[in-house]
Amino acid sequence: MTTTSATDIVLAFCKAWETRDVDQIMAFMTEDCFYENVPMGHVRGTEEIAGLLQSFIGDAKEIDWVVHHIAESPSGVVLTERLDRFLIGDRWLEMRVMGTFELTEGKISAWRDYFDLGQYQKQMADS
């Protein structure tokens, strides 16, 4: 038995992005996980989520998610304020994001990220 908190799990999930390995990232999620990028829509389940995450990882040479703040509600829901950084070519794409994580038996079963889609599109156009 472990005593890993929901907060610890979400921090480890954020850290796992540094591997740029979709399988390692997916290992934190339930098979029927619900994942929503609020401005873009939602997907559900390992196959759909893995495909979407792979598209985000794409050709990134480095990934670094900076967790500015993280807090866990009494019911175990974890809220984060982050800067998600992706090195693409020789430029860092930096997304200011807040996300909510709901866990089931130690795995992420729902994940909702809030950000401004225009912020993303502008950086992609500039790169």
Next chain:
Amino acid sequence: MTTTSATDIVLAFCKAWETRDVDQIMAFMTEDCFYENVPMGHVRGTEEIAGLLQSFIGDAKEIDWVVHHIAESPSGVVLTERLDRFLIGDRWLEMRVMGTFELTEGKISAWRDYFDLGQYQKQMADS
């Protein structure tokens, strides 16, 4: 002396929007509060913030902020996942938002809201 938690204060702040009274809302913030709508920019201090909030309240006939999740970090930073609803004419403008609140001596001294600006502009164009 009270034992009001940072979470209680932020919940009361969200509730205060129902009054549509800028003075009552501003009473929760420090005089030098920093307020950022991440996709739109930031303002600082009572005068600038009050002016901006008044523009949001505008002609809203009702305001209702639904707090889906709220959590407080060990250092007392409060993170929220909300649906901010404004009744304008006969339609509800509904904003899906996450926001971070930092408090100083029981008042909000920094507030950052994350949302998709396009979501807002689309609803305004449709109304």
